[in-house]
Structure formats: structure tokens, C-alpha cells
Amino acid sequence: MGPVLAGLLQLLALIGALALAHIPLGSYMARVYSSKRHLRVEKWIYKGIGADPDAGMTWPAYLRAVLAFSAVGVLFLYLLQRLQGVLPGSPDFDSVNPAQSFNTAVSFVTNTNWQSYYGEQTMGHLVQTAGLAVQNFVSAAVGMAVAVALVRGFARSRTGQLGNFWSDLVRGTLRILVPIAAVAAVVLVACGVIQNFSGIHEVGQFMGGSQQWNGGAVASQEAIKELGTNGGGYFNANSAHPFENPTPFTNLLEIFLILVIPFSLTRTFGVMVGSVRQGYAILATMATIWLGFVALMMWTEFAHHGPALQAAGGAMEGKEVRFGVGGSSVFAVSTTLTSTGAVDSFHSSFTGLGGGITLLGMMLGEIAPGGVGSGLYGMLIMAVIAVFIAGLMVGRTPEYLGKKIGTREMKLAAAYLLVTPALVLLFTAASTALPTPPHSMLNSGAHGFSEVLYAFTSASNNNGSAFAGLNANTDWFNTTTGLAMLLGRFLPMVFVLALAGSLAGQRPVPVTAGTLRTEKPLFTGLLVGAILIVTGLTYFPALALGPLAEGLA
DSSP states (O other): OOHHHHHHHHHHHHHHHHHHHHHHHHHHHHHHHHOOOOOHHHHHHHHHHTOOTTOOOBHHHHHHHHHHHHHHHHHHHHHHHHTGGGSTTOTTOOOOOHHHHHHHHHHHHTTOOOOOSOHHHHOOHHIIIIIIIHHHHHHHHHHHHHHHHHHHHHHOOSOOBOOOHHHHHHHIIIIIIHHHHHHHHHHHHHTTOOOOOOOEEEEEEETTEEEEEEOOOHHHHHHHHHHTTOOOOSSTTGGGSTTTOOSHHHHHHHHHHHHHHHHHHHHHHHHHTTOHHHHHHHHHHHHHHHHHHHHHHHHHHHOOOSHHHHHHTSOOTTBOTTTHHHHHHHHHHHHHHTTOOOOSBOGGGSOHHHHHHHHHHHHTTSTTTTSTTHHHHHHHHHHHHHHHHHHHHHTSOOEETTEEOOHHHHHHHHHHHHHHHHHHHHHHHHHHHSSSGGGGBSSOHHHHHHHHHHHHHHHHTTOOOOOSSBOOOSHHHHHHHHHHHHHHHHHHHHHHHHHHHHHHTSOOOOOOTTSOOTTSHHHHHHHHHHIIIIITGGGHHHHHHTHHHHHHO
16 A cells, blocks of 8 residues: 555545534533532532632623632642652653743643653653643633633623633543543553553663653643643653553544544534534634644655655655654644544654744644644634624624624634734844844754744644644743743633623624525625635745745755
8 A cells, every 4th residue: 555545545534534524512511511420529629719609691701710819720730840849750850940940930831741751751651640731720710711701791681790610621521531631541551552651771782872762641641732732742752652642543643532522622612602513613623623634734745856765655754654644744734623632643843834834733723633722712713803894895894603703702813813913023123133042043044034933833823732843842942932932822812802802792693685695605604714814814924934945946
């Protein structure tokens, strides 16, 4: 079987699995977030934290709960790393320095999971399990809670209440993430992913020295790392490491875990707003962009030249032979079009245009299908912008799901849209203009610029993958990427929740003959065009200086 055919068959199998899971999982999540019943264990948690799960929250109250919970998470994870050297459960591991502790704490709480350290050499079992793995669950649940709050804003009318954050957080964690992650972890263990708490041990002698590896609860962390679109690897090689991702089957399973909740949330959206066809329109938009990026990536990586690349079946530099070009291409697109950031290949070694595709996937806002929760609310913001554009074309007040998109709503949507590009471009400009930061670049010229641009695109979009080649473990990059992660996560949430509150307070607008039918293929095409034009062209000058210049050289 040729490598191209193998890649296409893997892609078809993945699409089939996602299609089978879409309706049951999406409908189940809608029931979870709409249920009035609380499980016994949930009641214990509410009592322990002193929260009333039935109390409705306005958008400022919901936002305060999100920020307070996240702030406590940052502080706890920071202290856990700083005290690692004196805590049990982490033999032979020193405490983490302040700059890196800050960066890592922010990274995992914001669902970014950017890693400027060697995982197996820096973090012991206690930090990995009690710190990083816990944040993998709850940071994902926070994103889902904010998305559900926005959906309620569209579904409700003449009320200022968006639900209860603590209820949404706990339900998302216990009823959705934990059960799926547990099953996935068992499957990963059965397929060869390690799961233990062994210490550092030697595995052989190489070139006069010893090779040392430490064990860990890898399968359980790998499952939620992908399912929650987190991305932080137990080992520095991330999902290219055979202890994390040993076979082509586990590679395909991990891609499935990355995509299954973001794609299924479109069904949840459709059910909660009372029109599954609206959910299908959003799904079609996400799927169109994702498939288009996969096709482009496979073409760039399979369009090889020269006898060596022909013999390898594609541009194999930086890719694992057990996954090949096809599996690596699908993984790279899926991880950068979501907020996952996990990698099974070396993105810096992709072709110039292939590296540009991974960059552009993040620059679109990671909305196809995006991270758990963040992809849905990002796409709904783009839908608001698309109906506004359509309203300008026909000269009538734009409406979406029975809600008028007025001046306030457009200001909030525009502010959401501008935050991330401003962070990416300002931090990239500062890092290339100042004298010291460019010393961290492994390469010069266009590729070196792409390394820095990729780092801040990844951090600001809460992705966490790295182009590699950039030494980000410096005070400058630890601090600036940490700030980019914080602002890139929570500033957009402010505008999302404010928009949800504004929509929830409106009276529904009756459908008329002039209403734009947002469940039709025409709207899907308009939405795809708006995403590519409005967000894609924002970054075109930066892309022209980096991956496009390299790819066309």
C-alpha cells in the first residue's frame, strides 16, 4: 500500500468515527448542561466549595467566577512547582525556577499547555498528576462552560441569567471529560502507552554513556491531554514519543480524541437553541475548513522532489516513520486548528508552505473545530460578524437566531476579533526588534522569523504547540508568552460573556421573508468566506515575511 493511499484511508476512518460519535455525544452534552438534577458526588463538591448550583448568574457574576477559579489554579500550580524539591512523590527533581513556574502555571490553567521545559527532566510525578493533569480537566471544562453560557444567551430571552458557572464546571468535568478520558486511557494502555509511577532507570549504554528514562501515569494524562485539547506532553517529544503514542492506531485514536468534543458541541448548540439545522450549519463550516487544510497539508508534504524524498514517500524529515506523512499531516492540522498543541512530528521540519498551514490554522482563531468550548464560541462570534456583513449587503438590521445584532453586539464581537492579532503581532515585533530575544532563534531569515511568529501565535491562541528551533526557556519568552497566554485566554472570555448577557436580555425577533436563513448552505459559504477574509488577511503581511517567503524561495 502506497503512503498516499494509507493517508487517505486513515482520514476516511477518522471521519467515519467522528460521524458515528457526533449525534449521541452532542445530544448527551446538551442533556448534561440542561439537566436540573445533581449527582451525589456533585452535591458534595458544591457543599465543599460553598456554591449554590441552582443560583442563576448574570454575565458579570459568571465572569468573576471564571476569573476567581482560574486565579486560584494559577497560584496553586505555581506553588506546587516552586515546592517540588521538598514535596514527596518527586524523587530526584528540583524545584522549578520562578519564571518557568509562572509560565507553566499560566500555560496549563489557560488550556494552552505551552512547555518551555523538558517534561521528563523537570516535572515529577506529583506535579504531573496533582497539578498538570488536574488542570487538563478543569481548564477544558472552563472553556466548555463559557461556550454553553453563550449558547444560553442565544436560547434565552428577557433574562440576564446565563446559568451557573460552578454547576457547568463540575458537570463538564465529571459527566463528560472524566468518563471519556477513563475509557480512552484504558484503550491506550492496552495499545502500549505506559502507566506507572516508576522512578528514573537506565535502559542501555549508548556511545559510552547511559540512556535514562523515568516512568509516569502517561496513559491517563495522554487521554485528557487530547480530549481536553490541552496538548502538554509527559515527555519532551510529546506525542512523537513511543511511550505516549506507540502505534498508527493510537495516533489515529489521539486525533479522534482531539476532534470529537469540538465537532460534537455543534450538535449540543443546535439542540439547546432548538434547531439542530443551525448546529449542522456550524458543523459544515468547521468541517469545510478542516478538510481543506488537511488536503492542502497532504499536498504540500507529499509533493516531494528528488530521489531521496521519493524513496521516503514524502517529506519525511522530522516525522515518525510509524505514522508517515499522512498521519503526521492530519495530526498537525488537527492540533493547530484546535487549541490542542500536541505534536507527533516536528513542525519546523515541514515544508515552508506546510509550516505556513499550521500557522494559519491557529491564526484563524482555532475555530475549525477549535478547542473544547473555545472553538464553538469563537465560531459563533464569527457567525455574528458574518450576519452583520450580510445585513450591510442587503440594507437591513442583522439578526442571528432571533436576536438583533446591534451596535453593542458588534462592538463586543469586533473587540473579541482584535485581541489575539494584537497580542501576536505586538509581541512578535518586540521580540524581533529588541537585541536579546533573537539570540533564541536557531535559524536566521524567514524561518527564524517563523519560529518567533509561531511561538506568539501559539501562546496567544492558547494552542501550545511549538515550531521548535526556538529556545523559549528564557526570562523574556517565559514572561511574554505567559502574558500572551493570560490575555489571549481571558480577555476574549470577557467579550464572549458580555455578548451572551446582551443577547439573553433581548426579546426574540420574529422570522420574516427578509430574514437571513442561517441554517442554509449559502450562510455556510458566507461564514467560511468571512473567516478566511476577515481573520486570514489580518496576518498576511506577517505570513509573507515568514512561511510564504520560505516556501516560494
